[in-house]
Amino acid sequence: MKKLFLSITAALFILFGGMSTAQADDYLRVGMEAAYAPFNWTQNDNSNGAVKIEGTNQYANGYDVQIAKKIASALNKKVLVVKTKWEGLVPALTSGKIDMIIAGMSPTEERKKEIAFSDAYYISEPTLVVNSKGKYANATKLSDFKGAKVTAQQGVYLYDLISQINGVQKEVAMGDFTQLRQAVESGIIDAYVSERPDALSAQNANPNLKMITLKDGFNTSESDTNIAVGLRKNDPIITKVNKVLDGISKTEQINLMDDMISRQPATVATDEKSSFFKQVVTIFKENWQQFLRGTGITLLISIVGTIVGLFIGLLIGVYRTAPLAANRVLAILQKAFGWLLNVYIEIFRGTPMIVQAMVIYYGTAQAFGISLDRTLAAIFIVSINTGAYMSEIVRGGIFAVDKGQFEAATALGFTHNQTMRKIVLPQVIRNILPATGNEFVINIKDTSVLNVISVVELYFSGNTVATQTYQYFQTFFIIAVIYFILTFTVTRILRYIEKRFDSDDYTTGANQMQTKVVN
Known part of the structure; x- marks a missing residue:
């Protein structure tokens, strides 16, 4: 079973993960939602002048994209769109994840406190x-x-x-x-x-x-209706950006916007006589690749995050139940490290994952200049979050083992690590399987919050389809069905594993092992 999990994880990582972000100087990394037509939207090909979305096989187009291309051309660069939720755009810019924001953003006084803005490239109504x-x-x-x-x-x-x-x-x-x-x-x-x-x-x-x-x-006011390019404060590139924007007349702006409105991806044709489920099937047939890729990213993050989190929980559980060292200095260090582990557990169990994602992904870049790949960052976030919960689950599983087994092992001269490895942990793993499965299911669903750091998982992919088709109930019904299939399948697999642990062969082997230790 361990080999099966590793094989699945490796396959998912090859298919859906490990996509390096473009860091070359010849790219202008532009942040936008790619879900706000006609300013910006997502499509499946590069037709009508669309540009690549980082980390996906999709493309972005719209008024904002065409403005970005004009700016990039003046800078001798190519546009690379970084698809980001609205609330993540400013953190992405200030942390250096993107070079500029071109997303229909108004230069309000509140935003001016955080970032700089160019001249207006459109006036909204x-x-x-x-x-x-x-x-x-x-x-x-x-x-x-x-x-x-x-x-x-x-x-x-x-x-x-x-x-x-x-x-x-x-x-x-x-x-x-x-x-x-x-x-x-x-x-x-x-x-x-x-x-x-x-x-x-x-x-x-x-x-x-x-x-x-x-x-x-x-x-x-003008600060409200003007749409401008967002830049980091004191970014010298603003002069060149303004020069490009000044060269676009009001007539050109209107014509470009009208052209983009006409070029939006056609919504899925809705026949009022057509049944709800026929509309669902039509949407799935036309967008199955987006759903598949989002599902793959969700599985990759949740599988790796759960496995790594379980490993973290086992290590912490063993450490926290270990007796104090005989040496006084080592005992003090052991207590200090145990206190740090308690802080880690309380912080990650006491804060939402979406907040942890924002702090770790954007905060580390802004405070320490550490730029993490978003997929790896997502796996890291889920892993340490799961580890905090699993450590308490493991600790409870260890305390559930009969004390007599600990006493017998100590009498036979077993070290704490030997006792854990040969006697306690095999029983603990079986006892915590239901809780581990529950964490796995939670992780599958909680990956949806990672779209705040631009991870294009299942929910983000489905939401994009909804904005393209304007068929919201039908699209989210598909998303719900996919989530249910994932969680239902995982639950059934884990119950099969539990039955294998409870099988006669396993029980006989475990009893023989414990008898050998006691004798």
Whole structure:
């Protein structure tokens, strides 16, 4: 079974992992969500001037990508898109993971405290998106939305504009436009504030969504509506960037945006008479490669993370149950190291994995200049997180072994390590198998939070498909089914292993071993 796990892990790493990031000077690493059409989106080929997304077999395109290509050309470089969740863009820039942000970002005063901005390369116009069959489909002015449940994306100026609507029910901000569109379509909210290009794209792609053209719109400032390139503070490249942007006239901006709107990937055709499951099958057939790759990354991270975490837990469990050394100095050092292990366990059990991912991946680069490969960083994060939990599970498993076996081993002159290796750990491993399986299942699901450090796992891949097709319920149904298949299969495999441990051959061998030790 050990060889089987190692073989599976190696195969997954070859197929889905180990993808080195481009660090060469001839690449301009640009951060964006690649899921905010028409500013940026993900597609499966390099048609219409799309560029490569780092670490995947996919490509990015859109208005932002075309602007990035103009800047890169002036710098004699090629564009390499680093696909990153919105909340991870600024940390990615300040930590040196990317060279610039071109993602429809406004140069607000809050952001200016962290990063620098170029001149504007587009001026946005805020509007609202509603359900085309809903109560507010015929609204024409802000006052029509009195009493409406309205929200916007988290961390953008659009959310602050909601307060300008008298009597509005301002809902909690959401993480991305996928959630916003799904919430409007399902009736959870009545409207969300967006920018005109996104709203127009949503309306064209999904008949259930409608952009509201406001006669009397929001009051905005230039810092809000201007869309600019984000750069690190004191980056000398800003002069060249501004020179490129100054050469793009307002007419060229409008024409380029219109062109990108027309070139967006076509949404999956929806026949209202078609059943839900037929739509699901259509989406899967057209996007199975994205789902497959995301599933592979999820399995790679969860398998390696669980195995390494189990190994860490076993080492810590053995160490923490070891008797103090006879030498006083060694005993003090042993206690000090044990205290450090307790700190490690409490920190990683007491903080969310998404926070750990942000701190380890971006924090180490910003504070110490250590640049980690995102896949290796993800495996490391899951491993040490699992190790913290497994150490407590192992410790409990060791204490569950009858004390008489420890006493017998000590009487026979066994060292602590010999006692653990030959008598205790074989029993512990069997006893903690259910808990280990539970950790494995949790890791499969928790890899979804790693998209914050740009890991394109199953959820991130599925979310991209949803933004491309505008078929949110159908797409997330596919994701749910894949997660269920993974967790169900893992559970059944582990139960088979438990039965093998409980088999007569294993039990007989274990009893013979313990009898030999006692005699």
